[in-house]
Every structure is written in C-alpha cells, then in structure tokens.
Amino acid sequence: MAKTLFDKIWDKHVVKQIEDGPSVLYIDKHFIHEVTSPQAFSGIEKRGLTVFRPQQVVATADHNVPTQNQHLPIKDELSRLQVQQLIENCKKHHIELYGLGHPFQGIVHVIGPELGITQPGMTIVCGDSHTSTHGAFGAVAFGIGTSEVEMVFASQCLLQSKPKVMRINIEGELHKGVLSKDIILYIISKITASGATGYFVEYAGSAIRLLSMEARMTICNMSIEMGARGGMIAPDETTYAYIKGRQFAPGGEQWEVKLNKWKQLHSDEDAVFDYEIAVNASEIEPMITYGTNPGLGIAINGCIPVTDSIPDEGERKNSIKALQYMGLEPGKPLLGMPVQNVFIGSCTNSRIEDLRLVAALVKGKKKNANVQVMIVPGSQQVARQVQAEGLDKVFTEAGFDVRQAGCSACLGMNEDKIPAGEYCISTSNRNFEGRQGAGARTLLASPLTAAAAAITGVVTDVRDLL
Amino acid sequence: MPNTVYSLFKIELIDMIPLQKIQSRFVPLPMENVDTDQIIPARFLKATTRDGFGKNLFRDWRYVNNDDTKPKPDFVLNQSEYTGEILLTGKNFGCGSSREHAAWAIQDYGFKAVVSSFFADIFKNNALNNGLLPVKVSDDFLAQLFALGNESTLSIDVDKQTITIDETGKQEIFEISIYKKTCLLNGYDDIDYLLSNKQAIEDFEMNR
Ligand code: SF4
Numbered sequence: 001m002a003k004t005l006f007d008k009i010w011d012k013h014v015v016k017q018i019e020d021g022p023s024v025l026y027i028d029k030h031f032i033h034e035v036t037s038p039q040a041f042s043g044i045e046k047r048g049l050t051v052f053r054p055q056q057v058v059a060t061a062d063h064n065v066p067t068q069n070q071h072l073p074i075k076d077e078l079s080r081l082q083v084q085q086l087i088e089n090c091k092k093h094h095i096e097l098y099g100l101g102h103p104f105q106g107i108v109h110v111i112g113p114e115l116g117i118t119q120p121g122m123t124i125v126c127g128d129s130h131t132s133t134h135g136a137f138g139a140v141a142f143g144i145g146t147s148e149v150e151m152v153f154a155s156q157c158l159l160q161s162k163p164k165v166m167r168i169n170i171e172g173e174l175h176k177g178v179l180s181k182d183i184i185l186y187i188i189s190k191i192t193a194s195g196a197t198g199y200f201v202e203y204a205g206s207a208i209r210l211l212s213m214e215a216r217m218t219i220c221n222m223s224i225e226m227g228a229r230g231g232m233i234a235p236d237e238t239t240y241a242y243i244k245g246r247q248f249a250p251g252g253e254q255w256e257v258k259l260n261k262w263k264q265l266h267s268d269e270d271a272v273f274d275y276e277i278a279v280n281a282s283e284i285e286p287m288i289t290y291g292t293n294p295g296l297g298i299a300i301n302g303c304i305p306v307t308d309s310i311p312d313e314g315e316r317k318n319s320i321k322a323l324q325y326m327g328l329e330p331g332k333p334l335l336g337m338p339v340q341n342v343f344i345g346s347c348t349n350s351r352i353e354d355l356r357l358v359a360a361l362v363k364g365k366k367k368n369a370n371v372q373v374m375i376v377p378g379s380q381q382v383a384r385q386v387q388a389e390g391l392d393k394v395f396t397e398a399g400f401d402v403r404q405a406g407c408s409a410c411l412g413m414n415e416d417k418i419p420a421g422e423y424c425i426s427t428s429n430r431n432f433e434g435r436q437g438a439g440a441r442t443l444l445a446s447p448l449t450a451a452a453a454a455i456t457g458v459v460t461d462v463r464d465l466l
Numbered sequence: 467m468p469n470t471v472y473s474l475f476k477i478e479l480i481d482m483i484p485l486q487k488i489q490s491r492f493v494p495l496p497m498e499n500v501d502t503d504q505i506i507p508a509r510f511l512k513a514t515t516r517d518g519f520g521k522n523l524f525r526d527w528r529y530v531n532n533d534d535t536k537p538k539p540d541f542v543l544n545q546s547e548y549t550g551e552i553l554l555t556g557k558n559f560g561c562g563s564s565r566e567h568a569a570w571a572i573q574d575y576g577f578k579a580v581v582s583s584f585f586a587d588i589f590k591n592n593a594l595n596n597g598l599l600p601v602k603v604s605d606d607f608l609a610q611l612f613a614l615g616n617e618s619t620l621s622i623d624v625d626k627q628t629i630t631i632d633e634t635g636k637q638e639i640f641e642i643s644i645y646k647k648t649c650l651l652n653g654y655d656d657i658d659y660l661l662s663n664k665q666a667i668e669d670f671e672m673n674r
Contacts, residue, residue: 015670021645038514078512129564145566145592155660194558413508432503
C-alpha cells in the first residue's frame, strides 16, 4: 500500500500496538536540556531505575544560560543550580553532555543537526516543542513533556497515538528578500495558530526543494506554532550533502548503507494525506506579526486587520486583547513604526546561513542609534564560524551586541530580556505575551527584516535596502 | 471497562492519584489560545522539583508585574465568587511551549479538570500524564457552560465519560481513549505500562 513519508518512519518504530489505544513507539535519539529534565531524572530515581539507553541521549545547556561571560559561574542562583543539576544527572547516568564551555554547546535544535546526530528516518524527541526542527532531515521529530522524558529514560519508548498527516505543497519561486521564515509565517497566518492541531505536516513542492537545510529547519521549527505535532521534509541531495562528513554522521561503508536506506524516505506517489494545502510561493512577501500568537501576521507592507470584521466572537476578543497588549491599532500599517530592540537568534534563525545574510545586509552600515541589537549565534560552532568568516567584525562595527550561544532573549528565562512596553523585532518563533520578558512586545520576522530594522530603527521593507 | 486493557498492566506501581468523579463549581476563563507561557511564565521554570508551581499559575495575568503581593482585581483567580476544581476555558488551551510545568501549576493550584472545546496536543498529553483531566466539549456546550451562574456545579464522570450541568441535567459525552481511561481510573501511568513491556522493547532492538 502506498505510504506517506511519515507513515514509513512511524511504522518502522512501532514496538507494539495497543488495541484501540496508543502505540509503543521506539525512540532513536533523545535530546535533553536543563529545564525539562530534572524532574524526569528524579522520577526514574524514585522508581529505582537507571536510564535504559544512555547512549541514545544527548544533553546540552541552553535555555537558562547567560550569553555573556560563560566562563564565569552563573550569577543567578536558581539558574546555576539547574545547570549544575544537569551536569550531575548526566554524570550519574552516563549521558554525553555538551554543557557550558564545551565546543559543541548550543541550542539543542541547532547542535543536533550540525553535529550530524540528526539523520533521516529517525524518531527524535526532546522536552521542547521546537523539536520539530529536526524533521527537516526527514525524521519524525516532536516535542514531549517531562513525564514523557521520564518514559524515554525508562524504556527508550513512548506511548503515542498516531496523528493524522497533512501535506503542504509550496510551488513556485520566492521573490527577492523573501526567506523561508516568511514562508512559514505566511502559512501560519493563513491556517491559524491551531490550524494543524492533531496533524504531522510534510512540506513539499518545488519551493521547498530549492531551500538549503538551514532554511528547511526554519520552516519545520515553526510547525508547532500552527499546532502541528511536528513537521518534516523528505531528504534529498541537499540533505545528504549537509550531513556528510559531520562529527556523528555515518562514515566509510556505513555511509553507502545509510544512503540507500535514506533514498527510500519519501511519500509514495499515490499516498493519501488526511489534508492537503497548496501555497503559491510567488504570493509570499516579507512577513511580520502584530499580535500575541504567531498566526497573527501580515505582509510587511500590509495593514493590521480591522477587528470588527472578524466573524468569530472568540477570535475577535482575542485580537482586541492582543492589540491592547501590543499597543497597536487595527487598520494601521506597521511600516515606519519605531522599534527599540532587535533580536537575531533562537533555534529558528541563529544558524550560520542566517548570520551570513544579516552580515551581507549590514556590512559597512551602522545600526540606528535608538535601537539595541542583540545577535546570538545558535551554538559554539556557529560562533566559531562567525569569527572565522569575520562576520563578528561586521556586527560589532555596525554596533550590534554579539553574544555567546544560547536561547537568550527568545524566552525571557535567562538574563537577556526585552524591557516592558518596548517593541522588539525578533527572529525567534513566539510572540506570546511576556515571552521575551514581562510586558515585552514581540514582532516576529525574518533575519533580513530584523537586520533592516536594526539599520533604520523602524519597521522596514527589506526590499527597499536590497 | 474492557479487561483487555486492564490486564496489560503487569506492574502495578500506583503513583498517580486515581481520578474517577468530580463534582464542583468552576472557574471561568473565557479566552482562546491560552499558551503555556501565560499559564506559567519561563522565569518560574528554574525549579528542579514538580512542586509549588501553583502559586505562579497565570502569574502575569494574576499579579501586578514583579510584585506578588498585589493581585490584579479583574483577574478571575482573584475573585472570590469563583472557585472550584474545574477550570473552564476557550479553545486551543495550552498551545505553545511543551513545558509540563503548565499542567503541574494548574494541578498544584487545585484544579482536577480543564474544560475547553479544543486542547493543544502536547498540553493534553502532559495533563493526562499527571492525572489532570482535559474534557473536550462542543463549542455549543462550552457556550452554555460559560453562561451559567457562578454558583452552578458540574459533574464529571470519567468512567461514563460524561460532563453534566447539575441544575439542568444537560449532559455531553467526552472522548478519552480506553487506555487513558484505565490509567486515570486506577492511577496508573505510562511508565508502568512501558516497563511491563521491556522484553518486547529489547526484542525490537535486536531485530531491527
Ligand atoms: S531558542 Fe527559544 S524556542 Fe528555541 S529551544 Fe530555545 S527557548 Fe525554545
């Protein structure tokens, strides 16, 4: 029977199917970090268990770490204890940890792919919703809660009900100045923040095939922002070329063996999806969000929708509340509005390609005097690459604050926060109330749109600068 | 209850409190897309235990920022006329971050069930894994619930899968898998089940 890419991988990992219930799903790789793992470790210890397959677990510290002076002890006591706890837990349970100071440390969804740990055909989980990022390699990757982290520790398996499968076909060519971030913000704005709940999404089509791995990761990363369990893209030559030669990529004879397996990983021609959507890439413009969920986005030169015209009462109330929080007015454009902060980073857009794009735009320019610009590489490896290519000089000369690897101002947990009431154009993935710090107002956009605002100090159509 | 599922549990470590019936007043939060960053903001995720998150439940809606001695009077958790073990809320509840701390916070505060017309996936799993019951009702029934007075009580029966408005007897049936129902009614969790399948898992590893 014809199968979707998702079905092929899922079916290969079912250990057992409970009648009228979930499947016991085998997990190949389990990433952990300091925030969602401590209670899972204490959970298995309370039951007198040890980690069942420690070699399939990889740990890093990212959410709660400072992005300056990482060689010094963490100042905040609770944060320090949490990071310390991770170190102790990993030691006790023989888990490989790329902690602070390690050359592989970084945001969990940046380091997995760049180390070659993330590979096609795998099942991958992490106690973090943006685990969907790894789906860009043709893996079934999804975020889990702490109880589920504990289950994987205990058994290397999870109990999961099979989701439905949706395919989003993106055909055609992207306009200049439009990035994969704009594709995904566009899709979410069309299908809403809950539109893909219950589904696993496969992104396909000619526009996807032309994207680099970094760009594909950005798209899969934000699948969760429309409620999807995960997102994925079938592997192809671009995928293989990216993986080849990386630290933990298969080498020697193993490479050919794996490659032959990976080549089977695509949806069969006549595979049936529960839902399909077609998107015309040439209709997409640079996008920006104006509200407090990632679905509330518009084209950069558009106007904020008029709330009276929203038919659904709940949605109308939501929009009104969002605009109140954001201090914005319906019917008005965003172009030209002053912003006080720009954040370039997060697991959505902190890879070397993102930073190269930003550098190319700001080279020889200075940031606007009224804007604070923070640029945070996703990993130590990205940071070293930035230095090797001299991009850090471009950034410092432009007046950007170049930080060390971590989640940084994406989530308002570590020291990097946006002050209450201020606007921030952010390349991250969530614009929820208080996400970047209590009272902070987030406008999500691509790295190019963020860089443009850094230079002009206002919301800018990057195409005017290209 | 079909015995097939029941008998799957060979190990009976009971560490969740069984949940069978709830009869209670409710706390209405008529908002949609309530994300887990609102339920428990990131700055309160530094703890390494599961306890005590209830005091920061809906922290930034509940208190004047950074001053937990000053409640915002217009937020429902600060209004003494609303109380109970059931949280009533709009669609797409629990979207966003996978933090299980959200389910812990709701439970720690004293809620046993959350009623909505739509739950985000990860939140739903997290809730069930902690014995917090997500009850999905129709939009229409949800509107009826929101229209009730604050003295009204609801009855939820996990085994019968029903939610009832006590004063009118109006009732709706909600979905829950037989497997999850067994867990809730008995206080089992997935780990108990997975551990009882160790042999099958090892066989799977050998044969792949
Ligand atoms: S960068 Fe942001 S979204 Fe990504 S893992 Fe870190 S906190 Fe989560």
